[in-house]
Amino acid sequence: MTSTGSASEEKAIDPDVRPGPTLAAVALVQFLVSLDLSVVNVGLPQIAEGLGFSAVNLTWVIHAYALTFGGLLLLGGKTADRYGHKRVLLMGLAVFGLASLAGGFAQQPGHLIAARAAQGIGAAALAPAALALLTRAYPAGKARIRAFGVWSAMNAAGGALGVLIGGLLTEYAGWRWVMFVNLPIAVCALAFAWNGVPVDAPPAREGRPDVLGPILATAGMTLLVFGVVRTERYSWTSPVTLTTLATAVVLLALFIFIQRTTTREPLIRLGLLASRSVAGANAYNLLVGAAMASAFYFMSLYLQRVLGTGPALTGVQFLPFALGVIAGSVLAIKLGYRFAPRTLLVVGGLLTAAGFAWFGLISPDGTFTTDVLGPSIVASIGFGLCLGPVVSTATVGVAPSETGTASGLLNSSRQIGASLGLAALGTAAHHRTGQSVSRDALNDGYALGLTLSAALLVAAALIALTVLRRAGHTTTYT
Structure with missing residues (x-):
């Protein structure tokens, strides 16, 4: 792999940006998003008890966020390109913080689901804007490798502290604090981005943006996930399931048709997907998102419902995984100078798959050292290699x-993958468990879900190997 010298790297950077402060602000934003995902996962059993969620409906605490986040990310990215990345970033942080506050005061399941959906709207604005700012500040060279490595490490750090803080807050302060904790962090991120990121001038606007597209995309994905989740009550071949899934497909097809024919500025230029790097990376990200969201969900429930671990200790036991992701991210920086990104994606995907397959061997009489620690280290290092x-x-x-738009597309594929993966694998696990609440039955369901997560990562590695080209991808870092 080739690399440019420091002089040429400096020349490649836009003189209107401030790379250091921009990286710091973007890293803090990613820390917030990652923290929110992990802090909520640990508190799910207590949230279910406190608000009266059923076992199947509990997944909508995750789905509500993932669907609005994933469904509106393309609109968020397009809006950031059109009106300015910093402006949209600040707006998203404000919405995210207020929604977190509302979620902490939820009195019914519907209240929390609505707040989580509002969080997803805020995240859909801030996430692509932040990544676009980072891409602009570090367009090429070794500095780009380091910048995305720092971004990956902060992603993992948010997860590491999220599981620990979530466990401690849930056990000693109550589950509502897993929502409240986001507010002060969002305020800090807002102040940091306001002062540290320079205002970027958006390009000249051409026509009005498409609005119908994101509505169709969000509605289609919501129905798709809802149809999969409802297979617990209605079989895959029932008229209810088939009608729901068919409607979802029609709405998504209409979205694609409108993007091709609209006289307005489309939500996404379909030619962007003609790039093998863009298409391959998003397909890879979709499968990784499905596997990771499902695995975190199953392991959190396994530790608490099968092994009887308390929320605080569960948070501590997730730390090796999150710290391993940080280690893998740092390793990716060093290996990124020598190997093509495709190589890291293949190796990282297979290593994570091996860890999840190991997780699939969990038993009702397992322990942290025999059933959790080893696979956590293997899977987390592999995942860290993939992120940057x-x-x-x-x-x-x-x-x-x-x-x-490209950043929004990538974040969208991760969130949509997370929602679909959790819906499909969660339903499969529940079918394996049946109506029993015994430790043996629950263990069998969670083990199946973890094994299927490993299969998804093997498929992701195959996509990286066959779709992404060895040559040309080295230009990512040059």
Whole structure:
């Protein structure tokens, strides 16, 4: 792999940006998003008890966030490209913080689901804007490797502290604090971005943006996930399930049709997907999102419902995984100077799959040291190897006017994958468990879900190997 010298790297950087402060602000934003995901997962059993969620409906605490986040990310990225990345970033942080506050005061399941959906709207604005700012500040060279490595490490750090803080807050302060904790962090991130990130001038606007597209995309994905979740009550071949899934497919097809024919500025230029790097990275990210969200969900429930671990100790026992992701992210920086991103994606995907397959061997009489620690280390290092390269690959060669859209597309694929994966694998696990609440039955369901997560990661590695090209991807880091 080739690399440029420091002089050429400096020349490649836009003189209107401030790389250091921008990286710091974007890293803090990613820390917030990652923290929110992990802090809520640990508190799920207590949330279910406190608000009266059923076993199947509990997943909508995750789905509500993932669907609005994933469904509106393309609109968020397009809006950031159109009106300015910093402006949209600040707006998203404000919405995210207020929604977190509302979620902490929820009195019914519907209240919390609505707050989580509002959080997803805020995240859909801030996440692509933040990544677009990072891509603009570090367009090429070794500095790009380091920047995305720092971003990956902060992603993992948010997860590491999230599981620990979530466990401690849930056990000693109550589950509501897993929502409240986001507010002060969002305020700090808002102040940091306000002062540290320079205002970016958006390109000249051409026509009005498409609004119907994101509505159709969000509605289609919501129905798709809802149809999968409802297979617990209605079989896959029932008229209810078939009608729901068919309607979802029609709405998504209409979304694609409108993107091709609209006279307004489309939500996404479909030609962007003609790039093998963009298409391959997003397909990879979709499967990784499905596997990771499902695995975290199953392991949190396994530790608490099968092994009887308390929330605080559960948070501590997730730490090796999150710290391993940090180690893998740092390793990816060093290996990124020598190996193509495709190589890291393949190796990282297979290593994570091996760890999840090991998780699939859990038993009702297992312990942390025999059933959790070993696979956590293997899977987390592999996942850390993937994070930076997949983000960098998905934005390589993208025009500055489309960096927000490309970043939104990548985040969208992760969140939609997480929602669909959790719906499908959660339903499969529940079918394996049946109506029994015994430790043996629950263990069998969670083990199946973890094994299926490993299979998804093997498929992701195959996509990286066959779709992404060895040559050309080295330009991501050059």
